[in-house]
Amino acid sequence: MNVIDIPRSTDNVQFNIDLLNKLGIKFIVQHGTYTTTIITEESKARYMMNIYSKRVFKCANMIKSDVLKSENAQQIIAAKYLKTNFAISQDVKSYSAKKVLNIDINQAYATCLLRNDLITQKTFNIIKNLPKTERLPCVGMLATSHTKFHYENGTCFQVDGFRAVTAPVFYYLIDEINYIMQNIQFLLGSSFVFYWVDGVFFDFNTDKQCVKDVENFLTENGYEYKYEDVQDFSIETDDKKMMLKMIKNGTPKQYVVGMDDVGNDIKNYLSNGIEKQKTQPNYSN
Amino acid sequence: MAKSKKIKRVVVRSGEVRYYRNGKRLKNKTGQRKWIKDNQSVNPQELNKKEQKSLKAVKKYNDGYKFNGRPIQSIYVELLKKLAVPISQAKNKDLATIINADGKPLFANFMDVLKMIDNKAKSDKKFLQFCSEVGLPNYRNRNADTFKDNKIKSVVDFVDLLDSDGFKTYTLEIYDTFGDSHRGRVRGILALRDFEIMVGERIQKVANNSAFLRFCYDYHLNIPKREIFIDLTDINEDKDLEDYVNEAKNKSQGTSININNKYKDVLIEIMFS
Numbered sequence: 001m002n003v004i005d006i007p008r009s010t011d012n013v014q015f016n017i018d019l020l021n022k023l024g025i026k027f028i029v030q031h032g033t034y035t036t037t038i039i040t041e042e043s044k045a046r047y048m049m050n051i052y053s054k055r056v057f058k059c060a061n062m063i064k065s066d067v068l069k070s071e072n073a074q075q076i077i078a079a080k081y082l083k084t085n086f087a088i089s090q091d092v093k094s095y096s097a098k099k100v101l102n103i104d105i106n107q108a109y110a111t112c113l114l115r116n117d118l119i120t121q122k123t124f125n126i127i128k129n130l131p132k133t134e135r136l137p138c139v140g141m142l143a144t145s146h147t148k149f150h151y152e153n154g155t156c157f158q159v160d161g162f163r164a165v166t167a168p169v170f171y172y173l174i175d176e177i178n179y180i181m182q183n184i185q186f187l188l189g190s191s192f193v194f195y196w197v198d199g200v201f202f203d204f205n206t207d208k209q210c211v212k213d214v215e216n217f218l219t220e221n222g223y224e225y226k227y228e229d230v231q232d233f234s235i236e237t238d239d240k241k242m243m244l245k246m247i248k249n250g251t252p253k254q255y256v257v258g259m260d261d262v263g264n265d266i267k268n269y270l271s272n273g274i275e276k277q278k279t280q281p282n283y284s285n
Numbered sequence: 286m287a288k289s290k291k292i293k294r295v296v297v298r299s300g301e302v303r304y305y306r307n308g309k310r311l312k313n314k315t316g317q318r319k320w321i322k323d324n325q326s327v328n329p330q331e332l333n334k335k336e337q338k339s340l341k342a343v344k345k346y347n348d349g350y351k352f353n354g355r356p357i358q359s360i361y362v363e364l365l366k367k368l369a370v371p372i373s374q375a376k377n378k379d380l381a382t383i384i385n386a387d388g389k390p391l392f393a394n395f396m397d398v399l400k401m402i403d404n405k406a407k408s409d410k411k412f413l414q415f416c417s418e419v420g421l422p423n424y425r426n427r428n429a430d431t432f433k434d435n436k437i438k439s440v441v442d443f444v445d446l447l448d449s450d451g452f453k454t455y456t457l458e459i460y461d462t463f464g465d466s467h468r469g470r471v472r473g474i475l476a477l478r479d480f481e482i483m484v485g486e487r488i489q490k491v492a493n494n495s496a497f498l499r500f501c502y503d504y505h506l507n508i509p510k511r512e513i514f515i516d517l518t519d520i521n522e523d524k525d526l527e528d529y530v531n532e533a534k535n536k537s538q539g540t541s542i543n544i545n546n547k548y549k550d551v552l553i554e555i556m557f558s
Contacts, residue, residue, distance in 0.1 A: 009486040010479065031478045033439055033498055034485070049485045049498070145441045147474065159474045161444035175403075182423075183396035189355060217394065241543065255541040255556070 001044055008036055008047035016045060021154040030162075032146040056134050059126050060141035066119040067142065067166050073118050076172045077165060092242055095193050096234035099204045102248070103214065105180070106224040108198035109139045109173050115222045116176070118169060143170035180223065187213045194235055196244070196255075201233065292320045302333055352395045353381045360419050364402050367412070438501055440477050446504075447474075447513075455506075458514040462548060477502075480517055480548075484526065488555060491527045492534055497541070497556035504550070516549040530555065 006012055013029075016038050020027050030037040036047045067073045105111070110127040113119040119127075127135055143164060150158040181195040191206035200214075218225050233246040244255040293305045294316075304316020311319070321327075321339045325347075329337050350362045350372075357380070365380070366372055370391070376382040380398065383391045392398050406413040406424070416424040446452055447470060457473035460466055462483075467476035481500060488498065504515050526547055533542040534557070541556035 007489075008482060010483045013482055014479075029478075031440060031481070033481065033500070036478075036482060047482075049489055145439065147440045147444050147478065149471075149475065149478065156471050156475055159444060159471050161441040161448070163441065179396040179399060182399055183394050186352070186355065186357075186395040256543050 002042065003044045003046060005046045005048055005051055007051065008049050013038070013047050017151070021151065024153055026152045029149040029151065029156075030146045031149065032144065035146075037146075050137075052134065052137060055130070056138055057141075059123075059130060059134075059138045062123045062126065063113070063119055063138060064142060064164075064166055066123050067113075067169050070118045072116055073166070073169050076118075077168050079168070092194055092235060092237050094234075094236050097193075097204065098231060098233075100193060100201045100230050100233045100246075101204055101206060101211070102199060102201050102228040102230040103184075103218075103225050104228055105177070105198040105218065106226060107135065108177050108180075108223070110135065111223055112173050112176050113139070116172075139173070140170065142173075143167040180218075180221065183217060184214050187217060193233075194244075199228070201230065292316060292323060294320050294324075302336070349378065350375070351377070351379045351381075352392070352398070354379065355395075357395070357398075358422075360421055361398055361402070363419070364416065364421070365398065367415075368401060368405055370401075438499055440474060440481065443477065443502065443504075444474060452513060455511050455513045458512055460514070460516040460518055460549075462517050462519045464516075464518045476517075477515070480551075484553060487526050488530055491530050492555075492557060497554070499554040501552040501554065502550060503552075515551070517551060518549045519547065520549050521547050533557075 013036050017029065020038070020040065025040055027038060027040045030039065034049045038045045038047070107128055110119075110124055113127075114121065114124040127138060130138065141164075143166070145161070145163045145167065148158075148160045148162055149156050150160075177198055181198070181200055184200050185192045185195060188200075188202050188206065188210060191203040191210060193201045193203065195201070215225070229249050231247045234244075236243045241256055244253075246253050290306070292311070295303045295305060297303060302313075302317070304311045304313065304320055306316075310316075317336060317339055321336060321343055325340065325343060327340070329340055332340060346356055349356050350359065351357060362372060362380075371383060372380075374383045380392060381390060385391045392401075402416065402421075406416055413424070447455070447457060456468065457470050458466055458468045459473040459476040459480075461476050461480065467473050484500070485498060502515050504513055506513055524547070526544070529542065529544050529547065533555075541554070544553040544555070545551075547553070
């Protein structure tokens with residue numbers, strides 16, 4: 001099947017859909033956050049927000065293939081892993097310091113895949129040699145999800161959701177790295193400031209033995225790491241968001257992160273509403 | 286002659302307490318900590334306020350549970366008891382000393398304690414609820430639903446929601462950015478899809494380094510009418526989506542932004558590489 005990659009825009013996607021509808025051709029539109037693909041019997045047009053090189057897809061396929069062969073992966077897929085991303089400490093307090101220590105794990109997800117026998121050393125080496133901007137998409141493709149819009153005779157007649165069978169493995173990786181970070185938080189005690197995904201920030205004057213314990217823990221678990229130069233570090237938090245500012249390796253950085261609990265009120269309202277609906281007569285009748 | 290490790294406590298005429306080892310004065314904080322550690326049976330009345338506080342902390346440490354010498358919150362011990370972990374086996378109340386049937390430590394690292402608790406919480410709603418109620422770190426304000434999925438973060442999540450038992454009979458209605466209605470499951474989801482493509486395209490035009498994009502939809506219910514709706518009406522027509530992105534870009538590199546006051550019922554999270 002022919003595959004063409006095109007930058008995604010409303011006009012590009014709509015033009016193709018309109019054309020296929022006019023021709024009365026049966027087709028499927030697969031829509032994900034970053035990519036929309038239009039599939040006919042003969043061809044596949046991939047409309048992408050970020051156009052990745054072919055090596056990204058090749059590497060993602062290698063990861064997927066290894067994962068599907070792995071015995072550990074079968075157990076992970078069968079088990080229950082949280083979809084909610086907890087890769088951030090929940091009880092973050094406002095903090096500021098001229099200097100903090102920052103340890104970042106190198107290739108955290110790729111290493112986690114290797115250490116848990118989910119990929120081969122060969123695949124790991126390929127991921128390791130990719131630029132950082134391509135490494136995460138490769139691994140992230142384990143959790144591919146999209147909505148399928150089925151078209152026939154000029155109209156969309158059906159919509160289905162799809163999630164890759166390997167998605168639990170991606171959530172497992174997030175969980176595992178989160179456990180590593182929580183363990184570091186525990187080892188650092190009161191010197192701990194904050195962690196985010198695969199990087200941890202802590203007091204510049206942390207006890208040397210404590211720092212050694214963290215380094216040993218990472219090494220014993222097979223994770224390589226590096227120290228980053230972080231200055232003018234600050235965290236400001238309120239109930240709904242957290243703002244992180246720092247100068248990392250000479251570059252100013254600023255992040256705004258929504259706290260996970262945002263939206264809970266709506267969720268609770270909904271859950272209550274559904275419960276109520278189950279126990280009350282149907283108003284619409 | 287071997288040097289003595291013993292710390293000498295001296296109260297000077299001004300009432301100040303000083304600590305010495307082998308004749309050399311130690312920093313007050315270090316000296317106090319070490320002297321208290323070596324003299325836990327001292328009468329608290331003979332100590333100054335700082336020393337009394339330090340003594341209290343040492344006693345609390347001795348009485349509490351630990352993991353490899355580091356104190357742990359008592360809630361973890363309570364939860365492990367619920368999981369039938371033989372806590373009484375712990376030497377000096379240190380959980381790292383508990384041995385499993387193979388003669389190996391039951392918990393190699395503290396994260397193994399967390400894993401055991403999380404695994405139980407994933408399969409036992411009551412246990413999860415208990416963790417939340419007692420304020421276990423990362424469990425506060427969570428319930429089984431929030432563990433499953435807290436929010437609608439993409440179109441595919443929405444399709445799952447509409448297919449779930451609670452919503453199967455509901456009619457979907459999406460109001461697009463112009464306020465036009467798209468009613469029905471297929472039309473509504475098509476409108477969401479087109480919205481996401483439009484937003485992605487406009488962000489990409491002004492920032493080709495956007496590395497992460499997420500849509501968090503706040504849906505609303507009209508239970509009597511069995512309707513579920515999302516309103517994506519542009520509520521800030523004076524400011525273009527591109528303006529929000531440009532503002533963030535101008536502040537610094539490596540910026541992330543949340544746009545929650547442009548389109549009514551959606552929060553757009555963007556992160557740049």
